[in-house]
Amino acid sequence: MHYRELSTPVLTIDLDILDRNLERMANSCREQGVGLRPHTKTHKTPEVARKQLERGAVGLTVAKVGEAEVMAGAGLDEILVAYPVLGREKLDRLATLAKTRKILVSLDDELTAQELSRAAGKKGATVGVLVEFDAGFHRCGLQPGAGCVELARKIEKLPGLKFRGLMTYFGHIWGPEEERRKEAKQVIEPVSKALEAFHQAGMPVEILSGGSTPSAQFAGEIPGLTEIRPGTYVYNDLNTLYQGACRLEDCATRVVTTVVSTAVPGRAIFDAGSKTLSSDALSSGPKSGYGMAVEAPDAPLIKLNEEHGHLDITNSSRKFHVGEVLTVIPNHVCTCVNMHDEAYLLRSDQVVGCWRIAARGKIR
Numbered sequence: 001m002h003y004r005e006l007s008t009p010v011l012t013i014d015l016d017i018l019d020r021n022l023e024r025m026a027n028s029c030r031e032q033g034v035g036l037r038p039h040t041k042t043h044k045t046p047e048v049a050r051k052q053l054e055r056g057a058v059g060l061t062v063a064k065v066g067e068a069e070v071m072a073g074a075g076l077d078e079i080l081v082a083y084p085v086l087g088r089e090k091l092d093r094l095a096t097l098a099k100t101r102k103i104l105v106s107l108d109d110e111l112t113a114q115e116l117s118r119a120a121g122k123k124g125a126t127v128g129v130l131v132e133f134d135a136g137f138h139r140c141g142l143q144p145g146a147g148c149v150e151l152a153r154k155i156e157k158l159p160g161l162k163f164r165g166l167m168t169y170f171g172h173i174w175g176p177e178e179e180r181r182k183e184a185k186q187v188i189e190p191v192s193k194a195l196e197a198f199h200q201a202g203m204p205v206e207i208l209s210g211g212s213t214p215s216a217q218f219a220g221e222i223p224g225l226t227e228i229r230p231g232t233y234v235y236n237d238l239n240t241l242y243q244g245a246c247r248l249e250d251c252a253t254r255v256v257t258t259v260v261s262t263a264v265p266g267r268a269i270f271d272a273g274s275k276t277l278s279s280d281a282l283s284s285g286p287k288s289g290y291g292m293a294v295e296a297p298d299a300p301l302i303k304l305n306e307e308h309g310h311l312d313i314t315n316s317s318r319k320f321h322v323g324e325v326l327t328v329i330p331n332h333v334c335t336c337v338n339m340h341d342e343a344y345l346l347r348s349d350q351v352v353g354c355w356r357i358a359a360r361g362k363i364r
Contacts, residue, residue, distance in 0.1 A: 009272035017252035026055040032220030039231030044359035046074035066362030091119035098125035120160025130167040144194035165207030173215035184218035237333035242285025254327040268320040278335035
């Protein structure tokens with residue numbers, strides 16, 4: 001079946017592009033001498049996670065316990081929950097996982113560590129812990145230095161916990177390549193400060209986890225970094241494209257959609273809206289629009305309702321008609337994927353299979 005025969009709107013993944021993206025990142029990490037612990041928040045699919053591990057990934061990253069449960073349930077291991085998990089029910093589930101899987105958790109507060117210790121002790125499990133520090137993104141994380149060491153010492157005294165190292169996030173490394181290179185150099189200072197504090201305290205740091213897709217190419221230039229956690233690279237999206245961190249032909253995920261109305265002058269309406277593409281704004285390049293219709297890049301996607309996508313066709317060279325099929329690259333592929341129950345798999349535009357997005361909606 002050709003993808004244009006699918007009932008729309010529908011999420012598709014080009015497997016040839018996906019495989020190239022996986023190989024490229026795996027090779028880049030090997031060449032730079034850093035481990036790859038990819039974030040599964042982008043694909044939320046055990047099949048893709050398995051492909052990543054087969055290509056040498058040192059483990060997986062998730063944001064929520066529910067995602068960890070999905071990956072562990074598929075037989076996968078070495079899972080970092082890169083999020084400060086808090087709440088009795090979630091921590092009990094996490095501790096249950098830690099009885100049969102190698103689980104790491106990042107945190108930046110003593111209370112979070114105490115609650116994790118309680119849950120681990122109750123289940124007779126051991127959970128590895130990474131202390132999170134802030135390298136400039138200003139979301140979570142202690143300031144690098146003595147505060148991190150103090151928290152690590154407290155973690156070492158808590159039953160059921162094992163201090164394994166440090167974690168940070170380079171979310172502020174963003175924009176054109178030269179800007180990203182400059183920002184990557186700036187994180188060397190906080191990373192070095194964090195490591196030096198532990199060196200002075202005589203505490204070994206086994207893991208220093210950082211990174212992101214836009215910063216991945218500079219990982220080897222940051223001394224002490226042992227692994228990175230990119231996620232978007234598997235599929236890529238418009239935000240990645242407009243930063244120059246990928247090419248158009250590296251975008252593996254498209255939403256296939258059908259034009260359903262051209263009645264309003266200057267508009268073509270298709271059947272994919274904010275419940276299909278997500279309403280995340282474009283935060284790179286032109287910083288406007290809600291996706292790109294590949295067949296008509298001169299027709300901006302200017303608005304999304306829940307089930308309607310609005311193309312401005314005023315200046316487009318294409319003549320749109322009701323019933324034609326378009327493919328749209330989303331601004332932010334992670335949130336787009338999370339809106340779909342399944343993704344259809346393509347090779348040479350032919351449908352060759354389907355994956356269930358097993359971890360979609362796992363927000364706890």
